[in-house]
Amino acid sequence: xxxxxxxxxxxxxxxxxxxxVWVGIRRTRQGHQLFVRRIKAVDAxxxxxxxxxxxxxxxxxxxGLTGISPVLYACLGVLFHVAKKAATFRSKLLVPQNDxxxxxxxxDVVRDAYRESGRLSSFDPKxxxxxSDEQFAFAAGYMGLVQRERIGSAFLLGNFAAESLMxxxxxxxxxxxxxxxxxxxxxxxxxxxxxxxTMIGEELFGASAYLTREPVxxxxxxxxxxxxxxxxxxxxxxxLVATWNSMGEVxxxxxxxxxxxxxxxxxx
Amino acid sequence: MRxxxxxxxxxxxxxxxxxxxxxxxxxxxxxxxxxxxEITNGFRAIGALTFGLGLxxxxxVHGSRLLFRRKGWFTSAALLFGLAFMLTVTIGExxxxxxxxxxxxxxxxxxxxxxxxxxxxxxxxxxxxxxxRVALLLKNATLEVERVDQAARRENPAGDxxxxxxxxxxxxxxxxxxxxxxxTISAGTAGPEALLPLAQxxxxxxxxxxxxxxxxxxxxxxxxxxxLLSDGLFMALGTAMxxxxxxxxxxxxxxxxxxxxxxxALMMTTALIVMLGQIPFGLWLWDGFPDVRMWLLTTPxxxxxxAIEIGAAVAGLIMAxxxxxxxxxxxxSRGER
Amino acid sequence: MRELHRRWIYxxxxxxxxxxxxxxxxxxxxxxxxxxxxxxxxxxxxxxxHQIVLMAFDFGPNIKAENGSQAEVVLEHLMxxxxxxxxxxxxxxAEPFLKSxxxxxxxxxxxxxxxxxxxxxxxxxxxxxxxxxxxxxxxLARSEDITxxxxxxxxxxxxxxxxxxxxxxxxKDIALLVEISGLQGMLELYLRFFRAxxxxxxxxxxxxxxxxxxxxxxxxxxxxxxxxEGIAGAAWYSARLRKEYPRQEADEAQILNTSLGVAHLLxxxxxxxxxxxxxxxxxxxxxxx
Numbered sequence: 001x002x003x004x005x006x007x008x009x010x011x012x013x014x015x016x017x018x019x020x021v022w023v024g025i026r027r028t029r030q031g032h033q034l035f036v037r038r039i040k041a042v043d044a045x046x047x048x049x050x051x052x053x054x055x056x057x058x059x060x061x062x063x064g065l066t067g068i069s070p071v072l073y074a075c076l077g078v079l080f081h082v083a084k085k086a087a088t089f090r091s092k093l094l095v096p097q098n099d100x101x102x103x104x105x106x107x108d109v110v111r112d113a114y115r116e117s118g119r120l121s122s123f124d125p126k127x128x129x130x131x132s133d134e135q136f137a138f139a140a141g142y143m144g145l146v147q148r149e150r151i152g153s154a155f156l157l158g159n160f161a162a163e164s165l166m167x168x169x170x171x172x173x174x175x176x177x178x179x180x181x182x183x184x185x186x187x188x189x190x191x192x193x194x195x196x197x198t199m200i201g202e203e204l205f206g207a208s209a210y211l212t213r214e215p216v217x218x219x220x221x222x223x224x225x226x227x228x229x230x231x232x233x234x235x236x237x238x239x240l241v242a243t244w245n246s247m248g249e250v251x252x253x254x255x256x257x258x259x260x261x262x263x264x265x266x267x268x
Numbered sequence: 269m270r271x272x273x274x275x276x277x278x279x280x281x282x283x284x285x286x287x288x289x290x291x292x293x294x295x296x297x298x299x300x301x302x303x304x305x306e307i308t309n310g311f312r313a314i315g316a317l318t319f320g321l322g323l324x325x326x327x328x329v330h331g332s333r334l335l336f337r338r339k340g341w342f343t344s345a346a347l348l349f350g351l352a353f354m355l356t357v358t359i360g361e362x363x364x365x366x367x368x369x370x371x372x373x374x375x376x377x378x379x380x381x382x383x384x385x386x387x388x389x390x391x392x393x394x395x396x397x398x399x400x401r402v403a404l405l406l407k408n409a410t411l412e413v414e415r416v417d418q419a420a421r422r423e424n425p426a427g428d429x430x431x432x433x434x435x436x437x438x439x440x441x442x443x444x445x446x447x448x449x450x451x452t453i454s455a456g457t458a459g460p461e462a463l464l465p466l467a468q469x470x471x472x473x474x475x476x477x478x479x480x481x482x483x484x485x486x487x488x489x490x491x492x493x494x495x496l497l498s499d500g501l502f503m504a505l506g507t508a509m510x511x512x513x514x515x516x517x518x519x520x521x522x523x524x525x526x527x528x529x530x531x532x533a534l535m536m537t538t539a540l541i542v543m544l545g546q547i548p549f550g551l552w553l554w555d556g557f558p559d560v561r562m563w564l565l566t567t568p569x570x571x572x573x574x575a576i577e578i579g580a581a582v583a584g585l586i587m588a589x590x591x592x593x594x595x596x597x598x599x600x601s602r603g604e605r
Numbered sequence: 606m607r608e609l610h611r612r613w614i615y616x617x618x619x620x621x622x623x624x625x626x627x628x629x630x631x632x633x634x635x636x637x638x639x640x641x642x643x644x645x646x647x648x649x650x651x652x653x654x655h656q657i658v659l660m661a662f663d664f665g666p667n668i669k670a671e672n673g674s675q676a677e678v679v680l681e682h683l684m685x686x687x688x689x690x691x692x693x694x695x696x697x698x699a700e701p702f703l704k705s706x707x708x709x710x711x712x713x714x715x716x717x718x719x720x721x722x723x724x725x726x727x728x729x730x731x732x733x734x735x736x737x738x739x740x741x742x743x744x745l746a747r748s749e750d751i752t753x754x755x756x757x758x759x760x761x762x763x764x765x766x767x768x769x770x771x772x773x774x775x776x777k778d779i780a781l782l783v784e785i786s787g788l789q790g791m792l793e794l795y796l797r798f799f800r801a802x803x804x805x806x807x808x809x810x811x812x813x814x815x816x817x818x819x820x821x822x823x824x825x826x827x828x829x830x831x832x833x834e835g836i837a838g839a840a841w842y843s844a845r846l847r848k849e850y851p852r853q854e855a856d857e858a859q860i861l862n863t864s865l866g867v868a869h870l871l872x873x874x875x876x877x878x879x880x881x882x883x884x885x886x887x888x889x890x891x892x893x894x
């Protein structure tokens with residue numbers, strides 16, 4: 001079944017996913033405390049920044065191959081927090097970049113973090129370095145940077161491809177404390193082998209909320225989980241309906257319309 | 269003010285794509301997505317302008333290091349030299365190849381003209397008159413054929429490669445055929461249908477001439493230099509970097525794969541079965557490894573992957589809406605500048 | 606037993622990969638059911654005179670070892686069956702392969718079959734690199750005349766003049782799409798956008814080994830009709846081709862697969878050794894305490 005365009009069913013499902021987000025944001029703005037389970041990797045962010053400060057070595061933050069996308073904004077939330085810590089501890093922060101568009105956004109975020117920490121004078125735009133938009137040229141540049149600067153802590157958050165192991169291995173060989181997070185499941189094993197902490201999939205999206213405790217982000221996290229519950233229920237219901245229908249073909253039970261009809265309901 | 273403007277522009281941009289997905293393709297004859305291609309290209313062009321940002325950043329970082337002789341200035345000098353050299357060679361190669369490609373375009377235009385004459389004649393469109401157009405076509409085609417013939421001649425054919433010799437021979441034969449076709453049309457005895465084979469002959473000559481131009485371009489110094497730098501250096505370096513993964517995977521596996529619990533033992537066993545099911549040597553141990561591997565990939569692995577993908581997709585969708593309504597930027601850009 | 610320094614591991618890996626390649630050792634590959642499905646589909650597909658098969662080469666020199674081998678074996682199969690193929694790419698680094706791979710396959714086939722000719726324009730056409738990513742696929746799917754949409758081939762020849770392509774009108778005339786790529790997200794683009802109202806072409810995918818679990822999602826859901834799993838899939842496909850069309854030349858895919866297999870065995874051995882060393886170190890530490 002191909003759906004080229006939105007249907008009323010898709011709009012309804014989208015609204016059902018957004019409604020809990022809106023409710024969550026409202027509740028957190030009204031002061032309700034929302035429980036967020038502990039994510040070890042996120043707990044370790046402050047530890048990593050502190051470790052680099054104690055050792056007198058720089059912190060590096062890389063968003064890998066992430067372009068302007070929702071994943072980037074999830075990473076920027078963590079970057080804001082890390083940049084604030086680096087500014088507070090007067091650690092050197094290096095933010096090597098792969099994408100020129102992201103470079104512009106990242107520079108703004110880091111500058112804002114330094115401003116909020118009251119250390120705007122310490123901010124140097126050259127901290128955010130464009131290496132290359134070519135995958136392995138970026139990897140080579142990052143590896144060289146990490147080894148020349150002898151970084152103490154490294155954050156690898158975002159979209160990564162084959163260069164993930166190279167980036168992580170470079171930091172590992174320097175003895176840096178590394179925290180990684182990616183939405184690319186195939187890169188997760190490489191990060192688990194080489195990094196101290198790894199965030200998998202949507203934990204990356206939750207990291208920013210966890211660190212900043214912003215009402216918007218916490219509320220979104222609440223809404224995301226409710227939306228996933230909704231999908232879980234739909235998947236279970238669909239599985240039961242499909243099982244009923246396949247048994248019904250043999251046993252002569254009445255056929256229940258399957259949930260595909262819900263998606264393509266009222267196509268226009 | 270700046271932040272407000274950014275939010276408004278972001279909202280309008282997102283609104284277009286949202287409406288494009290939501291609205292039907294045709295609303296009483298009005299197509300909302302009629303200019304989608306142009307609009308999307310416009311957005312991409314704006315994004316492409318940020319290419320300059322990367323260049324500026326490189327010049328800023330490495331230029332200042334070089335100017336003030338800071339640590340690593342020699343490496344920065346090498347980078348800047350490489351950048352300038354590659355830019356120069358790439359621009360030179362691009363200009364030369366564009367010139368080469370354009371040289372054969374006149375023949376293609378004549379071919380289009382001939383086809384258009386036939387089409388108009390069939391449609392009964394006689395303005396300008398058929399004879400005038402045919403005369404114009406013949407005049408320009410004759411001039412162009414002579415120009416191409418002269419341009420494709422070589423004073424010292426012994427210096428040609430086998431490919432080039434073949435192309436020149438082919439071109440010579442096709443030009444002779446085209447001249448014959450032009451003479452037939454000039455005689456005035458043939459009807460509009462005779463223009464179609466002429467159009468095909470023009471197309472054939474254009475294709476062969478373009479082949480010669482491409483070969484000539486390839487033999488030029490700038491093209492050879494570009495090929496050396498891009499294929500010989502850039503691609504080779506990228507491939508060499510990629511090949512490092514083999515070594516890193518082995519050392520990471522040796523260092524990190526430890527069986528410390530029941531879960532890690534299960535994971536290791538599964539990994540072993542999948543690996544043995546994929547390599548030829550696994551069959552030496554047991555014939556069933558490929559089938560077990562297939563089951564593992566089709567059932568538990570796919571289920572887990574789907575769960576991760578669904579979770580990330582839901583989170584991504586909600587984040588996208590937050591970006592659209594600029595709710596996200598409030599988190600790390602507090603207040604107006 | 607002491608911990609092995611990584612330089613020795615690197616040396617062992619280099620030997621494990623290079624020795625089989627230099628000696629050109631070839632071992633019969635493991636059975637790949639997903640590649641079987643791809644092979645059976647291409648073996649049995651019936652193409653009408655106005656139809657064509659579209660092959661997308663979306664890989665660069667980095668993953669040429671896997672994707673290039675896959676492209677060669679599938680293209681060879683299509684060429685042997687005299688099914689016209691249009692090659693294109695959404696990835697600029699694939700451009701040299703769009704020319705070199707079909708020429709290599711065609712010259713090999715002609716050397717094997719004297720008297721038979723495989724010609725550019727009749728058996729295959731190179732549409733070149735098309736910038737625009739998903740826009741190209743979206744526009745292609747909605748186009749009412751794909752010959753006009755593509756316009757010219759990679760050598761600026763009009764597609765309307767090329768025998769292999771001139772009769773294809775819409776995306777429905779593309780009987781089969783073979784998408785070969787190791788790039789992240791590329792397969793999803795094709796599955797999402799390469800379709801028309803009421804028409805979904807059959808898709809065969811060639812992926813790198815790391816993307817296999819991802820691709821299985823689509824194979825399981827039926828969105829893929831066949832899958833070549835890395836070099837192992839290419840080697841098995843090649844083995845089946847050799848069974849049906851015996852040839853004398855060494856099978857590059859199987860040689861590469863054998864070399865990779867040796868490296869896999871080395872990694873298994875290293876993991877076992879690593880665990881043994883770790884256990885012995887832990888016991889020694891307990892004993893000393």
